[in-house]
Amino acid sequence: MPHATREGRSSPLVWTIAVAGLLLAAGASLFLGARLLSPAEVLDGLTGTGNTTAVLVVADLRLPRTLLGLLAGAGLAVAGAVMQAITRNPIASPSVLGINAGAAFAVVAAVDLLGITSALGYTGFALLGAAVTAVLAYTLATAGGSAGPTRLALAGAVIATMLSAWTTTMLVLSGQTLEEARHWLAGSLVSRGTDALYVAAPLIVLGLVLAAGLTRGLDALVLGDEQAASLGLRPARIRLWGALAVVLLAGASVAAAGPIAFIGLVVPHAVRMVVGSGHGRLVPACALAGPILLLSADVAGRLIARPAELEVGIVTAVIGAPVLIALARRAGEPAR
Template sequence: MTAPRRGAPTGALSPALRHVPLFLTGLAALALCAALSLVLGTRSVPLSTVADALFGHAHGREALVVTELRLPRTVIGLAVGAALGVAGAVAQGITRNPLASPTTLGINAGAGFAVVVAIYALGLGDPVQYVWFAFAGAAAAALLAQALARRSGDLDPVRLALGGTVLQLVLLSWTSAVMLLNQRTLDEARFWLAGSLSGRPLGVLWPVLPTLLLGLVVALALSPALNALALGDDSAQALGVPVARIRLAGGIAVVLLAGSAVAMAGPVAFIGLAAPHLVRPLLGNDHRLLVPGCLIAGPLLLLAADVLGRLVIRPSELEVGIVTAFLGAPLLALLARKVTR
């Protein structure tokens, strides 16, 4: 007979408590990046002026720059980064593929193709008008990728990753073809397709806020089941986890999150791929910690890249999608090399 585990409740809490300092440090770093996003740009604004502008005590040119340009840019960056970070963690969890992300599953490419077609066919020119086309394109691409991955009614994770990659390449080629049909489409679409937080009004956030919040709730609710999926389908089913339904729910969460993010800022690459790999060495592979960690790491990476893009060629700036692609390409190469060993 074994002795009762009197210390079980305390022991059950200890892993979470042990990681509290890491979460607090991450939140502090995120707050610092948000502050830098409000301060730095073509012209730096003193932190005191930023504070006065936010509380309505300043009304000059610098205050307008903060409230009308940098504050919306920062808020949208927080929302987009959180969505992409969590979407990447869920995508890697349901596919059991460390290279999975909204980009490799074809979701970003689907959103981009839908927006370019809308610009060409309907003459759209306002980012607020892109929102639902981008979201619809992301959802359609995800559904098509899942259809390609189904085998005997089940969703095969390897086929999902491969199908998403093939779909991404096809959609990118179609997008390029549509952009070349006329000069206006090329001029309007190339800025959005680069992935940018610049010039985005807060109006692009409100239409997708419900889907963004729903995606985050679903992702957090699925995190215990994603731990079971990591053991393999047979082991997960033996534990009573409905594998097919969890994968379907996870796919819906990825669509909701990535579609919302792409609708707001365009197809920003590598945040969804990098955030989980940044968090895992710190918090481990437990998705109950990994998903909330990516909720912090995603916006931290995106805002840091956006601030960097404003400084490297000052007084001009690089779009955040260009910065993340430049920094993320070596990361993807390293990860691919590690996975194929």
Template sequence: MVTVDTTRTAVPARRIPMLLLGVAALLLCIVLSLALGARSVPIGTVVQALFGADDSRDALVVTGMRLPRTVVGLAVGAALGLAGAVVQGITRNPLASPTTLGINHGAGLAVVVAIYALQLSRPIEYVWFAFAGAACAALFTLTLGRRAGDLDPVRLVLGGTVLQLVLVSWTSAVLLFSERTLDEARFWLAGSIAERDLGTLLPMLPTLLIGAVLGLVLAPALNTLALGDEAATALGMPVGRIRMAGMAAVVLLAGSAVAVAGPIAFIGLAAPHLVRLVLGNDHRVMVPGCLIAGPLLLLAADILGRIVARPSELEVGIVTAFLGAPLLAVLARRSAR
């Protein structure tokens, strides 16, 4: 059984307005996500559609297409943001993310193989293959990261990086071998919440909720873990079990998110840094804050992808990759300093 540090100190009151500001920004993104697209819908129509007071064509677009897409974006963004906070906490590496552990690429390979071998054609058909691939990749990275029975943060990240390269090469080989598989898988591999309905999300809700609860429970322990393994052990922390529990939370959260929306990069990396910049390094505040920052970043990127190429749109995974590359360079430079 995992135990956590039960020490409690008051959360500074000055952080409360920042949390409220984050919630307000998220609510604004939700409204914009319902209103903007290839065809913009007035805010009044959006409100009336949500309360069932309008049955016009625009209202049907809001309730039938954009509302499920926004709900999926909220769940996926929250899962990726929380997973990023936990993985950075257990590895004490500010550049760690679910992608670093090979989760995205493990899911991608599993989906590509399933499409190729089983002739699948709809996301709902291969959602469990994606989750299984993500879980297997994370478990393999976990095995590579163990040393003397405990998880080593450096070996964990290095093992995930090596696994990424292997999985990418295998996925590319399958795609080059089968043109049909490439046609079916490329939309999912780009990472998108478009055309994702609640039927795709519902099978993953139990794993999302279990992972979220586990990640939130571990938040106080991550504060102690940040002091270093020796100090945490001296304070009575079961460091190895904390990291194992953290990895389980990351697998459940990121695996579920990738299964639903495809491999969306940089949300798990950027959300913890954004929260840390605003709220500080206290994981008791930072980890729950990622439940706001994750969907905020994802919905903002999705909205941007809809309006920059009207009447077409860019998948959210393309937008996050385009914006995340310079962010990664900045973070790497700051970490080196």
């Protein structure tokens, strides 16, 4: 059953806490890591006036990593909110369109067949794979009719299953390919370089703008196609533009950071409980909450295994499953 649109609480205090949490997470990402640096060294590293080690660690590693976490977190969370609206499925995520599977297949194929090893190469091929897969899923869903939520989900699942099988086959047959691609496949913000950031940033920003412009249509869409049409809207067109927003947001995020799990699924659920399901509030709230969760998980991965690190995709998978179960149980409880 479609989740009804409700206003929920959205006081200035909620937004203040969200912004403060975002600043805190970004600050932690800059100041905390496997290598211990004093606050003064971090500030000197940011300004480029510190010693060589501080500049390398902060300006060249932590700053791009933090910026990518901000962008990818916002992109994945907002993509999840949009996907849940256009499929009218509260447990949908960007992977419904096969974006993760398409990106992973393209990267593994590029490594295996073309010898691609650079972060920029991973980003380019992953973005291409995500986009092509989403287009194929949408084309398959519209064959012989309009792309309703069920057809869209089924088409994405079919393509994702097929591509995942091919990806697994290539990894099993080539240990070298697995070794080269494993960091990207695990989902990580580390060593992506500014080139990957420059490619992903404009696409994610464009996707955020597009999602913000679709909020009224998404509110109508979750109530059903008939009600949306009665309001003078075109459900198929809203769903098409929504799918494009998801491709831009999730495709660019996955391309730059790898297939990070649960951000696009957990964040919209949690945020909806605080601000309600009206997309005028839900979309910007997800854009704030997504980076908070992603950066917090990334910092946790640095500290847990110090001096080594856990990829952020592993951390989000570990914490995401129980959080999602708790949210689902809470959502299923009768009102008291």
